[in-house]
Amino acid sequence: MFDKILPLYGIQPVESDVQLFGDGLINHTWKVTTKSNGYILQQVNQSVFKRPMDIDENVSRLKSYLNKTHPEYLFVSPIAGTSGNSLIETPEGYFRLFPFVENSHSLNVLNKKEEAYEGAKQFGRFSKLLNDFDVTQLHITLPDFHNLTLRFSQFISAVENAPAQRKEQSTDLINFIMAQRDIVTIYQNIVERKEIPQRVIHHDTKINNVLFDQQNKGICVIDLDTVMPGYFISDVGDMMRTYLSSANEEETDLAKINVRKDFFKAIYDGYMKEMGDVLTATEKQYFIYAGKFLIYMQAIRFLTDYLQNDIYYGEKYEGQNLNRTKNQVTLLKKYLELEPELKEMIS
Incomplete structure (x- = not known):
């Protein structure tokens, strides 16, 4: 599957390490690591989100607004593929690729x-x-x-x-x-x-x-x-x-x-x-x-x-x-x- 999807974002599969990532219950998520960058690849769960394009349009509109009004805010949005689209439809479903935010982490349990x-x-x-x-x-x-x-x-x-x-x-x-x-x-x-x-x-x-x-x-x-x-x-x-x-x-x-x-x-x-x-x-x-x-x-x-x-x-x-x-x-x-x-x- 990754051999077909990663090239749609200009990433060579043979030069990439792909591992399951996170504890999300809805979408399938993987971390993609290349020689120079890290990414998060996600497959949208269409049984939950019936219209993935609506999500993509929402994020695009919010990104455009924040880029104009608060460019300092880190808004983690999908990367455009080689086709220019950030949401890519394949026979396996809809996918999007995010930049991995280096030196960051998330918590699954709150202790403090x-x-x-x-x-x-x-x-x-x-x-x-x-x-x-x-x-x-x-x-x-x-x-x-x-x-x-x-x-x-x-x-x-x-x-x-x-x-x-x-x-x-x-x-x-x-x-x-x-x-x-x-x-x-x-x-x-x-x-x-x-x-x-x-x-x-x-x-x-x-x-x-x-x-x-x-x-x-x-x-x-x-x-x-x-x-x-x-x-x-x-x-x-x-x-x-x-x-x-x-x-x-x-x-x-x-x-x-x-x-x-x-x-x-x-x-x-x-x-x-x-x-x-x-x-x-x-x-x-x-x-x-x-x-x-x-x-x-x-x-x-x-x-x-x-x-x-x-x-x-x-x-x-x-x-x-x-x-x-x-x-x-x-x-x-x-x-x-x-x-x-x-x-x-x-x-």
Whole structure:
């Protein structure tokens, strides 16, 4: 495969070393090393991203804007191939090639609050630099990705049509989710009343989508496939969901799931360092809600999949999505318990 793809970028396969790279779950990724340069080669997952050209056009428009307004920002975008196109279609699928950023690294696990601060600062900086970009120019690469109203509707349908045994095993979880449906109502009000503006939002703010330098200072954000119009609560909420607990979403020992208050403050300080003068007063009131919004939605998505016999996420072992739901529900409960303290921390 590489013998056919690399020459499309002017790279000779015999002079290149190609190795699988990273822990991404969506796209296939390889590091390509030549005598003089390093690259990241990626195959776009078309089962997830139905229109890869939309991603390419989004990135191209953002690159053009940032080159004019903030040329100092490191915007990691695809390299044009010999045809002049940065997204190349082959019989094997769509591919793009990125420059490898030397002396950089990414993190898969957050161990220090300073790392959370740097991650939040970089995602905040990304949205801040694009604050004046016309968000209507961007394609929706994943329709309804963070549409909580739709996710809740799908959950209700899954409950109604679930196999009796799976529904019985989920009774407590279903009851908890139903008891917290005011989270959905708040989201509906945000959308219907246009309480907060749509912005250029990354939508996937896991820490491994931030590049760090050798001193563990943030450089920039990467993996721009999900960049599209959205609300800031998506980016902040995803950081809350993935940064706060020292245990990840696969942890089955619920006693290990926690909310690190110093990490919450680090997320707030880092994000607001960049976006503090950009967010509206109403947006700032929804900062803590952002965590509830995303954790709740992910719990719904995991349980919906379990009730539908694991047709979306699949399962590596029996009951994995049920365990994932328990994990996220536990995280949400602990987050809700701490809400008064969190409000005091940022008041």
